[in-house]
Amino acid sequence: MPRMTMIEAIRSAMDVSMGRDEKVVVFGEDVGYFGGVFRCTAGLQQKYGTSRCFDTPISELGIVGAAIGMAAYGLKPCVEVQFADYVYPAYDQIVSEAARLRYRSAGQFTCPIVIRMPTGGGIFGGQTHSQSPEALFTHVSGLKVVVPSNPADAKGLLIAAIEDPDPVIFLEPKRLYNGPFDGHHDRPIMAWSKHPLSEVPDGHFSVELGKAAVRREGTAVTVLAYGTMVYVAQAAAEETGIDAEIIDLRTLLPLDLDAIVASVKKTGRCVIVHEATLTSGFGAELAALVQEHCFYHLEAPIQRVTGWDTPYPHAQEWDYFPGPKRVGEALVAAMEA
Amino acid sequence: METYGPLSLHVPEPEVRPGDTPDFSSVKIPKAGSVPRPEIDADPRDIRDLAYSIIRVLNREGEAVGPWAGSLSSDELMAGLRHMMTLRAFDARMVTAQRQGKTSFYMQHMGEEAVSCAFRRAMEPGDMNFPTYRQAGLLIADDYPMVDMMNQIFSNEADPIKGRQLPVMYSSKEHGFFSISGNLGTQFIQAVGWAMASAISRDTKIAAGWIGDGSTAESDFHAALVFASTYRAPVVLNIVNNQWAISTFQGIARGGSGTFAARGLGFGIPALRVDGNDYLAVHAVAKWAVERARRGLGPTLIEHVTYRVGAHSTSDDPSAYRPKTESDAWPLGDPILRLKNHLIRLGTWSVERHKQMEAEILDTVIAAQKQAEKNGTLHSGGKPSVRDMFEGVYAEMPPHLRRQRQKAGV
Numbered sequence: 001m002p003r004m005t006m007i008e009a010i011r012s013a014m015d016v017s018m019g020r021d022e023k024v025v026v027f028g029e030d031v032g033y034f035g036g037v038f039r040c041t042a043g044l045q046q047k048y049g050t051s052r053c054f055d056t057p058i059s060e061l062g063i064v065g066a067a068i069g070m071a072a073y074g075l076k077p078c079v080e081v082q083f084a085d086y087v088y089p090a091y092d093q094i095v096s097e098a099a100r101l102r103y104r105s106a107g108q109f110t111c112p113i114v115i116r117m118p119t120g121g122g123i124f125g126g127q128t129h130s131q132s133p134e135a136l137f138t139h140v141s142g143l144k145v146v147v148p149s150n151p152a153d154a155k156g157l158l159i160a161a162i163e164d165p166d167p168v169i170f171l172e173p174k175r176l177y178n179g180p181f182d183g184h185h186d187r188p189i190m191a192w193s194k195h196p197l198s199e200v201p202d203g204h205f206s207v208e209l210g211k212a213a214v215r216r217e218g219t220a221v222t223v224l225a226y227g228t229m230v231y232v233a234q235a236a237a238e239e240t241g242i243d244a245e246i247i248d249l250r251t252l253l254p255l256d257l258d259a260i261v262a263s264v265k266k267t268g269r270c271v272i273v274h275e276a277t278l279t280s281g282f283g284a285e286l287a288a289l290v291q292e293h294c295f296y297h298l299e300a301p302i303q304r305v306t307g308w309d310t311p312y313p314h315a316q317e318w319d320y321f322p323g324p325k326r327v328g329e330a331l332v333a334a335m336e337a
Numbered sequence: 338m339e340t341y342g343p344l345s346l347h348v349p350e351p352e353v354r355p356g357d358t359p360d361f362s363s364v365k366i367p368k369a370g371s372v373p374r375p376e377i378d379a380d381p382r383d384i385r386d387l388a389y390s391i392i393r394v395l396n397r398e399g400e401a402v403g404p405w406a407g408s409l410s411s412d413e414l415m416a417g418l419r420h421m422m423t424l425r426a427f428d429a430r431m432v433t434a435q436r437q438g439k440t441s442f443y444m445q446h447m448g449e450e451a452v453s454c455a456f457r458r459a460m461e462p463g464d465m466n467f468p469t470y471r472q473a474g475l476l477i478a479d480d481y482p483m484v485d486m487m488n489q490i491f492s493n494e495a496d497p498i499k500g501r502q503l504p505v506m507y508s509s510k511e512h513g514f515f516s517i518s519g520n521l522g523t524q525f526i527q528a529v530g531w532a533m534a535s536a537i538s539r540d541t542k543i544a545a546g547w548i549g550d551g552s553t554a555e556s557d558f559h560a561a562l563v564f565a566s567t568y569r570a571p572v573v574l575n576i577v578n579n580q581w582a583i584s585t586f587q588g589i590a591r592g593g594s595g596t597f598a599a600r601g602l603g604f605g606i607p608a609l610r611v612d613g614n615d616y617l618a619v620h621a622v623a624k625w626a627v628e629r630a631r632r633g634l635g636p637t638l639i640e641h642v643t644y645r646v647g648a649h650s651t652s653d654d655p656s657a658y659r660p661k662t663e664s665d666a667w668p669l670g671d672p673i674l675r676l677k678n679h680l681i682r683l684g685t686w687s688v689e690r691h692k693q694m695e696a697e698i699l700d701t702v703i704a705a706q707k708q709a710e711k712n713g714t715l716h717s718g719g720k721p722s723v724r725d726m727f728e729g730v731y732a733e734m735p736p737h738l739r740r741q742r743q744k745a746g747v
Binding site: 025051052056057059061062065066067068069070072073074075089092093096097101102103104105106107108109110141142144165166210253254255257258 | 465467497498499501502506508509510515516518520523524525526527528529530531532533534535536537538544556557559560561563564567729730731732735736737
């Protein structure tokens with residue numbers, strides 16, 4: 001089986017989808033001739049022509065608004081917002097339009113669009129190239145929210161998202177584009193080529209939205225994570241020697257509550273990890289669900305390890321980023337409680 | 338060193354307020370028939386004047402004059418009159434129904450009937466409108482059943498959109514009427530996207546976007562013009578300038594630009610201003626723009642110059658911000674009256690027959706209302722099920738919504 005980086009896997013997902021269905025169109029800032037600032041769409045314009053893969057004006061509102069109109073016509077746009085930090089001009093189109101179109105028209109019009117965007121930090125991007133805005137989307141009825149953590153999932157989930165009949169927010173952890181990252185920023189960069197999940201089938205396959213994956217089986221404590229934090233949690237478990245069960249949520253909405261509940265009931269402890277800010281973050285929803293469904297199985301308070309409630313800083317990036325040390329401390333705290 | 342006095346903020350004000358005498362002397366009205374009609378494939382650079390004029394066909398004597406006349410047969414004109422009268426009668430009944438508590442809210446078209454009624458007749462089946470809340474003429478002129486409109490207004494058990502939307506936020510894919518958002522301006526760029534999709538798919542269909550004068554200030558308007566211009570989308574972009582955005586006069590959104598239509602010029606989009614109270618002129622201009630779009634010649638921006646005679650909605654009282662008699666002073670008159678006079682002038686119509694038709698239309702509207710009320714009104718009779726409230730958020734109901742529906746006990 002071929003090995004792919006996350007970028008190659010994402011590109012392959014779009015390539016396969018465009019090849020199978022001429023309704024699939026791809027556009028965004030710099031995605032056409034140049035192939036995207038992260039190269040995710042490289043070669044697609046040459047292969048499928050300028051009317052199916054093209055550059056747009058710098059207007060996220062325009063990109064998403066046009067995609068909604070195209071979806072209403074019957075196309076399946078898969079658009080790129082260059083950084084998740086830039087999505088806010090399109091927020092009204094996403095929240096008030098894409099998410100509600102099926103509902104408010106009683107199914108006369110639907111909105112099968114995918115909005116891809118690089119998310120998260122770890123690349124010295126400062127406060128405008130590092131944000132993790134997933135909770136702003138999980139709060140919206142009518143959206144689906146996906147965060148892959150490896151090349152195989154990225155391809156399978158993106159194909160599933162493109163084929164999904166409803167709008168999907170597809171957040172790509174940019175620090176994972178070229179290799180897994182466990183938060184040890186001072187160690188040599190790892191490549192995908194040595195990771196088992198970089199084996200990605202060439203052709204069409206999909207990973208069902210709404211299904212979590214257990215990345216490390218364990219009995220002591222459940223760690224709920226997604227995206228980059230999956231690797232940080234793995235490092236923390238290794239370094240503390242705590243037998244954590246690490247669940248990669250993969251899809252935040254719809255959420256695989258069954259997998260979460262089964263694991264927490266087994267371990268009796270829960271640590272929630274995300275890079276996004278703490279207050280009203282997705283971890284709050286997870287904590288509420290865990291106490292609601294597992295209260296009598298819990299042996300310790302639920303811990304949350306997240307980015308601080310500050311803008312994402314530049315110089316202090318590694319003080320902000322919830323690395324393996326902080327996650328490890330939370331694992332210990334959960335075990336000692 | 339040079340010294341400067343303190344700056345002061347310029348806030349535009351309408352020329353008159355309640356208690357003042359209405360004054361439209363600043364609205365320059367060209368003579369009917371005086372504005373040239375360019376070729377369909379005209380270069381936008383050669384027709385920039387059209388953004389500053391007003392295309393008019395009907396003159397004061399009720400004659401159709403000039404190069405834009407002649408786009409409609411007398412049968413089509415009769416149908417147009419019927420559509421506008423139907424919309425006005427429909428509005429009157431629904432405003433009353435709202436006052437009677439049969440629905441929560443209503444928005445009427447008084448004075449603006451020609452804009453949507455005439456525009457619809459320039460489109461073809463399969464084309465798509467992205468309307469605002471004041472273009473129900475697009476439905477009436479396409480013979481969408483009034484009963485279904487009322488079912489929606491009453492949010493009753495036969496409401497085609499299952500009680501999910503505020504009254505008048507209709508949706509009919511079959512009639513080329515995109516679901517109305519209620520958020521302003523958002524649909525303008527969507528119309529461009531729909532039109533781009535038609536071009537991507539090598540189709541022959543075109544789209545029309547709609548926006549009010551006030552909402553042109555939204556970023557969506559700018560995005561729509563950029564995208565329409567860049568991709569030469571087969572779309573007609575309509576600005577309905579009815580002078581008032583709730584209580585805010587059009588000068589607040591227009592700012593220092595001469596006209597709303599002129600906003601198209603910087604994008605290289607042909608921009609036409611039309612007398613929105615002239616059914617013939619609206620139709621002729623719409624036809625020109627639709628033809629241009631369908632031939633792959635790109636977008637057109639149309640500013641319909643009209644006047645909102647009624648309140649913004651049933652929640653609004655215009656006497657609080659404009660002179661009560663302002664609508665009588667509006668220099669472009671009443672669209673129904675003008676078409677009626679034209680047909681009388683042609684000899685195909687009479688005051689008697691007009692009265693007769695008015696009565697017939699009222700009967701039809703009342704009959705439709707009776708039928709709709711059998712399906713319920715907002716607070717009595719049949720209503721959409723609570724169980725259905727949870728349906729249709731997604732194609733397939735996800736587990737968390739299933740759990741919530743169970744919790745709600747439905």
